[in-house]
Amino acid sequence: MAELTAVIGIGQTKHAAKRIDVSMAGLIREAAERALADAECTWADIDAVVIGKAPDMFEGVMMPELFLNDAVGGAYKPMLRVHTAGSVGGSTGIVAASLVQAGIHDRVLCVAFEKQSESNATWALSISMPFSVATVVGAGGYFAPLIRGYIRRSGCPEEIGIQVAVKDRLNALKNPYAHLQLADITPQMVRDSPMLWDPIRYLETCPSSDGACAMVMAKESIAKRASKPVAWIHATEMRSEPTMFSGRDQVMPRATLDNAKSLYEKAGITNPRKEIDCAEIYVPFSWYEPMWMEGMLISDTNQGWKMTESGATALDGDFPVNMSGGVLSSNPIGASGLLRFAEAALQVRGMAGEHQVDGAKKALGHAYGGGSQYFSTWIVGSEKP
Amino acid sequence: MSDKKPEEKEGPVQVLQTPVRLEYVFSAGQSASRLLGAMAKGKLLGQRCPVDGRVYFPSRGSCPQHGVPLDGAPVELADKGTVATYSIVRIPIEKVPLELPYVTVQVVLDGADTVLMHLLKCDVDKVHMGMRVQAKWKPREEWTSSVENILYFEPIDEPDAPYDSFKEHI
Secondary structure, three states, X not given: OOOOEEEEEEEEOOOEOOOOOOOHHHHHHHHXXXXXHHOOOOHHHOOEEEEEEOOHHHOOOOOOOOOOOOOOOOOOOOEEEEOEOEOHHHHHHHHHHHHHHOOOOOEEEEEEEEEHHHOOHHHHOOOOOOOOOOOOOHHHHHHHHHHHHHHHHHOOOHHHHHHHHHHHHHHHOOOXXXXXXXXXXOHHHHHHOOEEEEOEEHHHEOOOOEEEEEEEEEEHHHHOOOOOOOEEEEEEEEEEOOOOOOOOOOOOOHHXXXXXXXXXXXXXXXXXXXXXXXXXXXXXXXOHHHHHHHHOOOXXXXXXXXXXXXXXXOOOOOOOEOOOOOOOOOOOHHHXXXXXXXXXXXXXXXXXXXXXXXXXXXXXXXXXXXXXXXXXXXXXXXXXX | OOXXXXXXXXXXXXXXXXOOOOOOOOOOHHHHHHHHHHHOOXXXXXXXXXXXXOEEOOOOOEOOOOOOEOOOOXXXXXXXXXXXXXXXXXXXOOOOOOOOOEEEEXXXXXXXXXXXXXXXXXXXXXXXXXXXXXXXXXXXXXXXXXXXXXXEEEEOOOOOOOHHHOHHHO
């Protein structure tokens, strides 16, 4: 039987387009020290450190974990780096949790970050390969045809992408850490924003951010002594699949469906729509809200957009999604997955501030990456599983 | 670069420019070597998965789904196909020989069971799923062992393919 594990501390930076006031190390330190303070512990209490970030090419710094060892308090302790593309923040949290769940360590710190201003992620995502033709620039170019596939299958109206774009930015206004603060955003403003990769408009995409997120996880005997509420980890799950193979469902990959089924089974959830109180889902382009509502089996196939349309996913809806403002409001890529996991934990701790969902007891954190080929998820609860 | 010497600059040094340049040597391997060699002759060679019989193009020698080597005997494919899905792009990128806005497509080549990501030269208002297209090659004398021998695809005068015939590739 695995050790019962909880999140006892959470920290994040103020996310912004350029955090030139801090180095990469300083950025990480800002999040990590906030997590330690929240966990009411010191660097000496940490047994091991797990660090995650997206591809090294995003900043052009190879293996940054080498020079960041001291910044994350890794000296003379076990330290390891995780990489699973855009989902890496989520899998970093899961690796940290598993070190406690396995009974190997008592308290583990995980940190994930990206300092996008130091290079150009869109360039890094557009490297030409000798066996394929350069066709598009950035992740939007890759995902736009898949979104079109979803729209074709589901009959999702154009309004849905706009609605999500507005909702998440309004939620971000309640989150002081969020990068984008677009107080005057309206559906018309989204509609009028430039079409970048049809059907994705400028305001339907995520920003490029500098930021970091950190969490302290602890075993039950430590967590139950915490003076603040903790988030108990009910279940974690990861899945992957190849980017391309014949007959691959690129819109709704098998890996997401398998991941969701297994996660809920581990968490003892039979009706996710009813039993989960709120969710932070990795939505880098607004259309991915309805897509992952289906990919996480919260909605029936081709019906996910109806949740958005009905207002169910709004902060005051019956299934709030991306209360923090989501990836659409802050996207330090490597940290983005961990931020989703952290928001889920903040919600069940009752510590989400103005974007708190009243009485949230069970929350879903979700991340995906690569060509929709890595999925990391967890369920956290205010009560022990 | 600024005209001033660094020590004459005022205020803290917050950002330094440190350009990095990378050149790769790509070991093609048997499969990509054959593919690229055939491209130099204007031929598109796919390979079949021995497990489910599906034809991969471009093939990398093994089936990503089943983890087995693809059949050694190559399958020659037409340079015509069907648009499974697409996007209209309004952000410029180096190397794309089309003016903005341009169309990117996932094409299912006739005889292949995979999608090929490529460019489509057409009126952007006309592009649609199921559209029939054909490769526009560079002039023969410019062909090299490169997938870039195909400049882009162009619409052809054939009836649209029915949705059911390509929907699994979206």
